[in-house]
């Protein structure tokens with residue numbers, strides 16, 4: 569039997585839950601000057617920074633020897649022009665860390681009343697995410713807000729955490745504060761956490777950790793399938809997905825959604841396939857954008873690969889290396905989508 573990673577799972581769920589409470593409360597108070605534009609032109613908010621500070625602080629207390637591959641770094645907060653943002657981030661992170669202990673949480677993880685951290689400690693916590701990754705040993709990935717553009721639109725986003733050991737994802741946690749608990753029962757409200765442990769299945773629970781429900785991807789036919797895809801056309805090719813859809817005889821429109829909420833929805837039986845093909849050359853997918861989602865799909869009985877059918881390689885560093893896209897689906901659908909992707913590629917080549 570594979571390791572249960574019971575403590576890792578408990579710590580990861582607690583960290584993601586605290587970060588989710590923070591990001592959802594921040595959204596309602598977010599003001600214009602609380603968003604920066606990074607070097608690659610992508611947005612980052614006080615929510616991203618403070619959520620990474622919270623998760624990293626908790627990991628550092630619980631697993632001090634484990635390195636972290638985190639999306640954000642504190643460089644822009646350490647300069648004079650970042651002072652206002654920095655103060656706000658410190659306040660938000662401390663609010664989230666010092667909230668009352670919930671069932672399953674432990675004050676040794678640096679959380680609970682009286683556990684305020686200094687500004688220096690929290691900036692250092694953000695910067696602990698600077699690990700370069702690689703194929704050996706334990707490491708965590710943090711995407712404090714995945715789908716920042718969705719977050720800013722008030723739509724879907726996800727707080728994402730994974731544990732990778734020797735290049736294999738072992739634990740994945742995805743918190744989706746804006747996602748309906750059950751799309752068919754709006755009265756159940758929104759806010760879910762998806763959790764997977766290698767060899768021990770995938771589950772969904774409420775943001776409070778209640779109602780854990782095992783997940784299994786059901787079978788789909790062409791008439792019930794619809795692709796899950798990014799909202800942002802710059803992140804994955806919508807037109808390529810349309811082409812693959814028609815080759816497969818899919819009649820439903822794609823479901824557009826930001827963030828790894830797509831993996832969560834796929835794991836619980838929505839859509840049936842997630843296809844993310846590059847829009848150009850040069851962009852390399854980040855490991856924190858796929859590690860938690862990949863284990864969730866595998867533990868829900870599905871398959872995740874690139875468009876050649878090869879598994880995603882989480883041992884290459886901070887990225888997945890050369891970008892061959894991502895295909896995720898239940899086993900049978902995965903095979904059919906891969907075939908159609910190859911056909912669509914061949915058609916595009918013959919037209920070129």
Ligand SMILES: Nc1ncnc2c1ncn2[C@@H]1O[C@H](COP(=O)(O)O)[C@@H](OP(=O)(O)O)[C@H]1O
Pocket residue numbers: 610639711713714715716717718797798799800802803804825826827828846847851853854857
């Ligand atoms: N050109 C590009 N191609 C693919 N992914 C990209 C991209 N530019 C940014 N991204 C990634 O797309 C993620 C969001 O995915 P999605 O489109 O599924 O919501 C972003 O995560 P962040 O929002 O955490 O920065 C970012 O890492």
Ligand SMILES: [Mg+2]
Pocket residue numbers: 610611612639716
């Ligand atoms: Mg980002």
Ligand SMILES: [Mg+2]
Pocket residue numbers: 711713714715856857
């Ligand atoms: Mg991301």
Ligand SMILES: [Mg+2]
Pocket residue numbers: 616639711712713714715716
């Ligand atoms: Mg992010």
